[in-house]
Amino acid sequence: DTGVSQDPRHKITKRGQNVTFRCDPISEHNRLYWYRQTLGQGPEFLTYFQNEAQLEKSRLLSDRFSAERPKGSFSTLEIQRTEQGDSAMYLCASSSRLAGNPDTQYFGPGTRLTVL
Amino acid sequence: AQTVTQSQPEMSVQEAETVTLSCTYDTSESDYYLFWYKQPPSRQMILVIRQEAYKQQNATENRFSVNFQKAAKSFSLKISDSQLGDAAMYFCAATGGGGADGLTFGKGTHLIIQP
Numbered sequence: 048d049t050g051v052s053q054d055p056r057h058k059i060t061k062r063g064q065n066v067t068f069r070c071d072p073i074s075e076h077n078r079l080y081w082y083r084q085t086l087g088q089g090p091e092f093l094t095y096f097q098n099e100a101q102l103e104k105s106r107l108l109s110d111r112f113s114a115e116r117p118k119g120s121f122s123t124l125e126i127q128r129t130e131q132g133d134s135a136m137y138l139c140a141s142s143s144r145l146a147g148n149p150d151t152q153y154f155g156p157g158t159r160l161t162v163l
Numbered sequence: 164a165q166t167v168t169q170s171q172p173e174m175s176v177q178e179a180e181t182v183t184l185s186c187t188y189d190t191s192e193s194d195y196y197l198f199w200y201k202q203p204p205s206r207q208m209i210l211v212i213r214q215e216a217y218k219q220q221n222a223t224e225n226r227f228s229v230n231f232q233k234a235a236k237s238f239s240l241k242i243s244d245s246q247l248g249d250a251a252m253y254f255c256a257a258t259g260g261g262g263a264d265g266l267t268f269g270k271g272t273h274l275i276i277q278p
Binding site: 087088091092093094095103119138140150151153156157 | 213253258266267
């Protein structure tokens with residue numbers, strides 16, 4: 048399967064702990080996006096990479112959140128000092144201007160975070 | 164800033180019938196894309212159909228088609244011959260910046276298929 052993959056699929060943590068999620072995009076895609084989805088809502092954009100450069104960050108991305116894409120391939124999203132309000136599904140998507148359906152974002156299965 | 168509004172929290176349709184899901188949007192971008200995504204229960208977001216704003220022709224994908232009214236900023240999804248597997252949350256989304264920006268999603272419409 049060459050789709051977007053995310054790891055872990057589920058994460059339960061205690062308030063105040065740090066967590067890190069990983070996303071592997073579709074191999075030929077140079078753009079990678081992170082979203083957060085809470086129950087009953089549509090996803091909300093967090094941040095976007097083109098290759099290794101982080102080009103856009105939502106104001107939702109507080110200073111406790113940091114994202115990296117060091118080699119322009121996989122990306123990590125870290126949340127420090129987690130709070131109960133961080134409980135959500137974290138979705139990753141990737142796209143390419145050149146491959147397949149240009150500028151269409153394809154989503155991974157998500158990481159469900161529960162903060163106790 | 165973009166906004167996307169889905170005014171129908173839930174819709175129900177009989178199997179094999181046709182249903183239309185509504186979406187309106189607001190954007191200051193001149194070059195943007197519109198999407199419908201499907202999210203089955205506990206499963207990942209799947210692209211249903213996309214529309215480039217510069218194209219006047221409505222997009223179609225098999226049983227799925229859109230009615231894109233650019234002046235009215237309306238982008239509805241029509242599902243023909245509804246099937247049980249169509250049951251899901253449907254999200255309308257928009258992106259500007261020539262497609263490079265993050266998507267702005269609506270709150271979703273829960274589609275129920277009655278057998």
